[in-house]
Amino acid sequence: xxxxxxxxxxxxxxxxxxxxxxxxxxxxxxxxxxxxxxxxxxxxxxxxxxxxxxxxxxxxxxxxxxxxxxxxxxxxxxxxxxxxxxxxxxxxxxxxxxxxxxxxxxxxxxxxxxxxxxxxxxxxxxxxxxxxxxxxxxxxxxxxxxxxxxxxxxxxxxxxxxxxxxxxxxxxxxxxxxxxxxxxxxxxxxxxxxxxxxxxxxxxxxxxxxxxxxxxxxxxxxxxxxxxxxxxxxxxxxxxxxxxxxxxxxxxxxxxxxxxxxxxxxxxxxxxxxxxxxxxxxxxxxxxxxxx
Amino acid sequence: xxxxxxxxxxxxxxxxxxxxxxxxxxxxxxxxxxxxxxxxxxxxxxxxxxxxxxxxxxxxxxxxxxxxxxxxxxxxxxxxxxxxxxxxxxxxxxxxxxxxxxxxxxxxxxxxxxxxxxxxxxxxxxxxxxxxxxxxxxxxxxxxxxxxxxxxxxxxxxxxxxxxxxxxxxxxxxxxxxxxxxxxxxxxxxxxxxxxxxxxxxxxxxxxxxxxxxxxxxxxxxxxxxxxxxxxxxxxxxxxxxxxxxxxxxxxxxxxxxxxxxxxxxxxxxxxxxxxxxxxxxxxxxxxxxxxxxxxxxxxxxxxxxxxxxxxxxxxxxxxxxx
Numbered sequence: 058x059x060x061x062x063x064x065x066x067x068x069x070x071x072x073x074x075x076x077x078x079x080x081x082x083x084x085x086x087x088x089x090x091x092x093x094x095x096x097x098x099x100x101x102x103x104x105x106x107x108x109x110x111x112x113x114x115x116x117x118x119x120x121x122x123x124x125x126x127x128x129x130x131x132x133x134x135x136x137x138x139x140x141x142x143x144x145x146x147x148x149x150x151x152x153x154x155x156x157x158x159x160x161x162x163x164x165x166x167x168x169x170x171x172x173x174x175x176x177x178x179x180x181x182x183x184x185x186x187x188x189x190x191x192x193x194x195x196x197x198x199x200x201x202x203x204x205x206x207x208x209x210x211x212x213x214x215x216x217x218x219x220x221x222x223x224x225x226x227x228x229x230x231x232x233x234x235x236x237x238x239x240x241x242x243x244x245x246x247x248x249x250x251x252x253x254x255x256x257x258x259x260x261x262x263x264x265x266x267x268x269x270x271x272x273x274x275x276x277x278x279x280x281x282x283x284x285x286x287x288x289x290x291x292x293x294x295x296x297x298x299x300x301x302x303x304x305x306x307x308x309x310x311x312x313x314x315x316x317x318x319x320x321x322x323x324x325x326x327x328x329x330x331x332x333x334x335x336x337x338x339x340x341x342x343x344x345x346x347x348x349x
Numbered sequence: 350x351x352x353x354x355x356x357x358x359x360x361x362x363x364x365x366x367x368x369x370x371x372x373x374x375x376x377x378x379x380x381x382x383x384x385x386x387x388x389x390x391x392x393x394x395x396x397x398x399x400x401x402x403x404x405x406x407x408x409x410x411x412x413x414x415x416x417x418x419x420x421x422x423x424x425x426x427x428x429x430x431x432x433x434x435x436x437x438x439x440x441x442x443x444x445x446x447x448x449x450x451x452x453x454x455x456x457x458x459x460x461x462x463x464x465x466x467x468x469x470x471x472x473x474x475x476x477x478x479x480x481x482x483x484x485x486x487x488x489x490x491x492x493x494x495x496x497x498x499x500x501x502x503x504x505x506x507x508x509x510x511x512x513x514x515x516x517x518x519x520x521x522x523x524x525x526x527x528x529x530x531x532x533x534x535x536x537x538x539x540x541x542x543x544x545x546x547x548x549x550x551x552x553x554x555x556x557x558x559x560x561x562x563x564x565x566x567x568x569x570x571x572x573x574x575x576x577x578x579x580x581x582x583x584x585x586x587x588x589x590x591x592x593x594x595x596x597x598x599x600x601x602x603x604x605x606x607x608x609x610x611x612x613x614x615x616x617x618x619x620x621x622x623x624x625x626x627x628x629x630x631x632x633x634x635x636x637x638x639x640x641x642x643x644x645x646x647x648x649x650x651x652x653x654x655x656x657x658x659x660x661x662x663x664x665x666x667x668x669x670x671x672x
Binding site: 108110111112128129132133136137138139143144145146147148149152155156157158159160161162196200 | 373376377379380381383384387388463464467468469471472474475476477478479667668670
């Protein structure tokens with residue numbers, strides 16, 4: 058597996074507030090990686106580092122290039138939608154197509170047109186005349202028509218209604234993704250991308266809390282809905298997270314086997330959303346440092 | 350606009366002219382220039398409005414045609430007519446260049462500021478266009494496309510204006526009023542063109558500084574480029590009682606034109622109008638010296654300053670970290 062992104066010891070401080078503290082991870086080719094974390098966890102900072110948009114300390118290679126010094130080369134093979142990226146309001150849809158086609162050798166106009174034909178977006182419209190959902194659709198049509206090796210999406214569906222969000226992820230998976238491409242996506246709506254991801258990286262307070270392929274999660278994490286009489290025995294096995302749902306205690310364990318837990322209640326693999334909440338809430342939150 | 354349903358990723362839909370699609374650098378330049386005209390529509394609308402107003406004035410004004418031909422034999426002197434013709438050409442270009450200066454100032458101050466203001470900068474930075482190419486494309490539009498475009502539009506305006514004038518003279522049965530002198534026309538146009546080239550080079554530091562301000566300041570670039578020099582002049586005056594900065598700025602305003610001995614043209618033509626003794630316009634032009642302007646080291650120092658500003662603007666855009 059060739060690494061598309063290799064990050065070693067990334068650090069970044071905004072004045073005195075740490076945004077990244079010793080972040081290391083590797084993203085392989087052909088993976089769909091979810092970078093998941095609460096607001097201010099450092100997700101956006103990590104993405105900005107990968108895209109050469111911010112200063113940081115540490116070692117970082119994206120497609121073998123250092124984004125700090127070789128951003129221009131990198132941008133020929135990487136496309137991205139940043140959460141705060143807005144299409145210029147004066148731009149017409151037809152102009153947007155001309156523009157990206159004119160500057161990007163890997164842009165396929167016909168493909169973008171095909172995405173757009175499924176929407177109500179008209180060629181003559183200016184961005185300022187489109188609804189928020191349409192602007193996102195346009196941006197996605199432009200981005201997904203670029204034959205990039207790495208696609209970075211930062212909260213791509215922020216502010217969109219459910220219908221658009223579902224449509225977006227379907228398009229991403231069915232029409233865009235293939236084994237040659239790598240996608241790195243951040244969101245705090247974990248449930249939505251659960252079934253899409255091949256890998257997850259949880260990040261909190263600028264640190265990587267969990268970094269794992271989705272397929273190996275069942276081996277590491279188990280969720281136990283404890284039958285009431287077994288609560289004490291279950292606690293003895295040291296769950297790292299525990300909560301009560303409808304009067305029943307649900308625990309999440311790391312490194313236990315089904316055989317150990319099965320006698321104590323109902324065992325299953327936690328959903329990524331459950332695991333996320335468990336990981337976040339089980340961390341000591343003494344110092345509430347919020348990164349920008 | 351129709352797209353086939355099954356599209357192979359390698360298939361391209363051809364657009365525009367072949368030479369633009371085959372050479373990626375040219376295609377990028379062409380696209381980036383178009384992009385500036387899409388966003389800053391004043392760049393092309395303003396000169397067209399000026400041209401339209403000038404041509405309308407050629408159609409609507411009556412005064413000129415009401416000269417009593419019999420009484421103004423002096424006006425019909427061919428030398429005087431040539432002077433009127435040449436001065437008319439200069440006069441017609443003035444509105445074009447005044448409007449161009451105004452439009453360019455706002456364009457250059459806005460070109461790198463607007464993308465930050467409307468928060469589209471990350472979209473622009475997601476395209477494979479480097480920061481230096483971005484800045485260069487904006488200065489290229491400001492220093493080359495718009496000035497020479499304005500020159501071309503002014504030239505066409507001149508020709509149309511003269512054509513309308515002469516047509517009206519013909520229709521009005523006053524063929525004595527027909528104005529045309531090929532030598533004067535060519536010489537005037539050449540001088541205007543060279544003057545434009547010198548102007549671009551000489552005033553480029555202002556353009557560079559404006560682009561730098563546009564990339565740099567957090568808000569209101571116009572205020573920065575007006576208040577800061579003004580404050581410097583005042584502070585210098587108050588603190589040291591000198592005015593080197595003011596003198597320097599004023600030199601960067603009109604310092605180059607002394608080299609051309611332009612004043613001989615202006616004075617010559619102003620005092621010459623109406624006098625039969627005046628030499629013809631072409632011979633006045635011969636007194637203009639172009640070469641010394643290009644030999645002036647300050648002209649090229651200014652160009653170097655402009656390049657430094659562009660470099661600074663590109664660096665700021667590349668490493669700015671507050672998006």
